[in-house]
Amino acid sequence: MLISEYSLMFMFQNIGTMIIDLRSDTVTKPTKAMMDAMMSAPVGDDVFNEDPTILALEQKAAKLFNKEAALFCPSGTMTNQIAIRCHTVPGDELLCDVNSHIYNYEGGGISSNSGVQAKLIQGDRGRITAKHIEDNINADYDWLTRTSLVCLENTVNRAGGSFYDLQTIKDIKQICQQKQLPLHLDGARIFNALVESDYTAADIGNQFDSVSICLSKGLGAPVGSLLIGTPAFIKKARRVRKVFGGGMRQAGFLAAAGIYALDNNINRLKEDHARAKQLGNALSALPYVESVMPVDTNIVIFNLTNKYTAASFEEALKPYDIKLAAFGKQTIRFVTHLDFTNDMLTKVIEVLKKL
Ligand SMILES: *Cc1c(COP(=O)(O)O)cnc(C)c1O
Numbered sequence: 583m584l585i586s587e588y589s590l591m592f593m594f595q596n597i598g599t600m601i602i603d604l605r606s607d608t609v610t611k612p613t614k615a616m617m618d619a620m621m622s623a624p625v626g627d628d629v630f631n632e633d634p635t636i637l638a639l640e641q642k643a644a645k646l647f648n649k650e651a652a653l654f655c656p657s658g659t660m661t662n663q664i665a666i667r668c669h670t671v672p673g674d675e676l677l678c679d680v681n682s683h684i685y686n687y688e689g690g691g692i693s694s695n696s697g698v699q700a701k702l703i704q705g706d707r708g709r710i711t712a713k714h715i716e717d718n719i720n721a722d723y724d725w726l727t728r729t730s731l732v733c734l735e736n737t738v739n740r741a742g743g744s745f746y747d748l749q750t751i752k753d754i755k756q757i758c759q760q761k762q763l764p765l766h767l768d769g770a771r772i773f774n775a776l777v778e779s780d781y782t783a784a785d786i787g788n789q790f791d792s793v794s795i796c797l798s799k800g801l802g803a804p805v806g807s808l809l810i811g812t813p814a815f816i817k818k819a820r821r822v823r824k825v826f827g828g829g830m831r832q833a834g835f836l837a838a839a840g841i842y843a844l845d846n847n848i849n850r851l852k853e854d855h856a857r858a859k860q861l862g863n864a865l866s867a868l869p870y871v872e873s874v875m876p877v878d879t880n881i882v883i884f885n886l887t888n889k890y891t892a893a894s895f896e897e898a899l900k901p902y903d904i905k906l907a908a909f910g911k912q913t914i915r916f917v918t919h920l921d922f923t924n925d926m927l928t929k930v931i932e933v934l935k936k937l
Contacts, residue, residue, distance in 0.1 A: 708738025
């Protein structure tokens, strides 16, 4: 397809129909500038380690998090699952919050991909503490499951985009070091945390043994995640990626979108957060909304009174071309993103007030 035809299609998809999609920040489509970067990327066979654009993206991401190596993968699920496989052996147990994506939304992969079980911790909106970890490490008896990994999520998807403060993470790191437990971060939305907090990507990299980041969420790339760690860890991860079927060939076209996303789309996440806050405020004032979770970043989770179920609320918004995610029987999630504009925000708030 010619670029000019693509631009027409792009205009039609993004402006012509005006569907307002708040289901997830994964629904964004590449802009023309991102497409141009993709189309001009030099590529090669990445299974032979010869795709210059993927190598450049991996180096860029590693450097950003103050680590030495990274691995480009098709999805955040894969980067998390590879990390779990690399840090454990079958029969082990990992510790994570009850709301974790790795436990709830990765198809049971902890057990089916790695033969590992999860001990679930009830944290504060998805965030656990050093004390939780200390209390849940099993003693070294033959009959107890071997605790061998701690996984944090930042920001926490299922808990409304809450994020950790650095001291809590440092305390967790300290106990993990003491007990010789590796610490993995599911940082699918770490950039949403970075623009709202006082820590940097390097601060995060310094605390974790492995970090998973997504380019296809708020950063607006069509595909891609990275697993970041030491060279020895990434060497092992590369092998597991191949076994999981994630070895890609000329995927530099996709990596170019990732480089573009890291260069251009981090700071603007604040706009998504501002729009999410406005949505949250508007929702709090509505009679059919029972409660709204605090809106810390770009995720708005709210409960409906018995006027609506999640399903009937979804139906009520359909005629207005507004899409959302049902997140429980009476619970709805809205996620703001790169393709959710101020005009759309105005329209959504108008519609919500009319219902
Ligand atoms: C989206 C997401 C992932 C990975 O999802 P993929 O769709 O597999 O890329 C991992 N963790 C969290 C917290 C997420 O929100």
